Amino acid sequence: MSLWKDFNQGIVKENPVLRLMIGLCPVLAVSNTTMNALGMSAAVAFVLIGSNLVVALIRKVTPDEIRIPIFIIIISTFVTIIDYVMQAYAPVLYQALGVFVPLIVVNCIILGRAEAFAYKNPIFNSVLDGVGMSIGFTLALGSIAVIREILGAGAVLGIQLYDPAIAATIMILPPGAFITIGCIMAFLNKMENKVM
Amino acid sequence: MLKILKLAFTLTVFCVVSAGALAYVFMFTGPKIESNAKLAFERSLKEVLPGAETFNPVGKEGRIFEGVAAGKPVGTAVLVAPRGYSGSIRMLVGVDGDLKVKGIKVLDQRETPGLGTNILKPKFLGQFIGKSSADKLEPKKDVEAITGATISTRGVCEGVRAALTGASEFAKGAK
Numbered sequence: 158m159s160l161w162k163d164f165n166q167g168i169v170k171e172n173p174v175l176r177l178m179i180g181l182c183p184v185l186a187v188s189n190t191t192m193n194a195l196g197m198s199a200a201v202a203f204v205l206i207g208s209n210l211v212v213a214l215i216r217k218v219t220p221d222e223i224r225i226p227i228f229i230i231i232i233s234t235f236v237t238i239i240d241y242v243m244q245a246y247a248p249v250l251y252q253a254l255g256v257f258v259p260l261i262v263v264n265c266i267i268l269g270r271a272e273a274f275a276y277k278n279p280i281f282n283s284v285l286d287g288v289g290m291s292i293g294f295t296l297a298l299g300s301i302a303v304i305r306e307i308l309g310a311g312a313v314l315g316i317q318l319y320d321p322a323i324a325a326t327i328m329i330l331p332p333g334a335f336i337t338i339g340c341i342m343a344f345l346n347k348m349e350n351k352v353m
Numbered sequence: 354m355l356k357i358l359k360l361a362f363t364l365t366v367f368c369v370v371s372a373g374a375l376a377y378v379f380m381f382t383g384p385k386i387e388s389n390a391k392l393a394f395e396r397s398l399k400e401v402l403p404g405a406e407t408f409n410p411v412g413k414e415g416r417i418f419e420g421v422a423a424g425k426p427v428g429t430a431v432l433v434a435p436r437g438y439s440g441s442i443r444m445l446v447g448v449d450g451d452l453k454v455k456g457i458k459v460l461d462q463r464e465t466p467g468l469g470t471n472i473l474k475p476k477f478l479g480q481f482i483g484k485s486s487a488d489k490l491e492p493k494k495d496v497e498a499i500t501g502a503t504i505s506t507r508g509v510c511e512g513v514r515a516a517l518t519g520a521s522e523f524a525k526g527a528k
């Protein structure tokens with residue numbers, strides 16, 4: 158039951174983007190196309206699950222005073238690994254994501270989960286938490302990107318749906334990200350109020 | 354005192370382990386990253402100067418590449434980086450033996466999505482094909498500017514002009 162809860166809470170109840178509202182910087186920046194959003198989600202998932210695993214693994218030998226620097230070392234190691242791997246095996250995606258791959262280091266979702274969850278919980282629960290949070294992040298980022306790409310570029314995953322000349326370009330510019338996130342949050346809140 | 358030594362030691366151990374892990378990953382991704390960049394650049398060279406088989410870097414700054422086909426020079430590809438609206442636009446311009454633009458490829462740019470990024474469209478870049486240094490290459494005169502992206506348009510024009518100058522200087526030097 159508790160395991161299920163650890164896994165589940167990141168998806169909707171504590172969705173990092175739409176509920177906790179953390180890690181918004183990359184969400185705003187790379188949600189202009191669905192492909193970018195999926196690539197970013199995969200990178201974040203790798204780092205989040207990896208760092209949760211390692212932080213939980215070493216939580217008993219980590220002195221309390223220097224836990225944050227140690228978390229940062231662990232996170233940045235995973236980020237650099239995924240940075241190298243993407244550069245080597247997915248250069249096109251790497252170019253599209255640009256500076257936002259190295260910036261995963263300062264994504265507060267990852268440090269937040271290390272501090273609030275993995276540091277206090279067993280390995281298996283921490284990995285489940287990482288998977289759940291990653292799914293939540295992917296769902297949020299993916300839905301924002303699909304909406305923005307359809308409205309702003311008239312396409313999904315690069316497949317043209319209608320003439321981009323009549324698309325609302327503002328949706329793939331930064332304001333479009335704020336508008337989309339706001340609408341999705343409002344919708345979720347409304348749904349929740351109904352259930353309650 | 355003992356406490357701080359213990360903390361420092363723990364932190365050092367973590368750093369060493371992480372550096373080791375990174376070195377290991379870099380060992381097998383490093384060469385691949387390098388060859389990717391080289392391959393991508395070579396593909397771009399061939400794209401802007403079709404017909405050339407191999408390219409030799411010439412000139413001091415490594416910005417001009419002479420295309421060779423069947424042992425004969427067929428033109429040059431010039432790497433230029435004019436200023437765009439945000440940051441520079443890195444692009445390759447292929448110039449044929451008659452000092453006319455043969456092809457253009459933008460390698461790297463940070464223009465405004467939806468406006469400035471229209472400079473990537475073949476419809477826009479296509480109008481430069483066949484131009485030479487005899488042309489003005491100015492927006493609204495002989496180049497159709499992109500609405501809402503005048504500065505980006507001007508940047509590309511400037512880049513093409515610089516490339517033509519570079520190519521003709523190289524051609525003079527070669528003769």
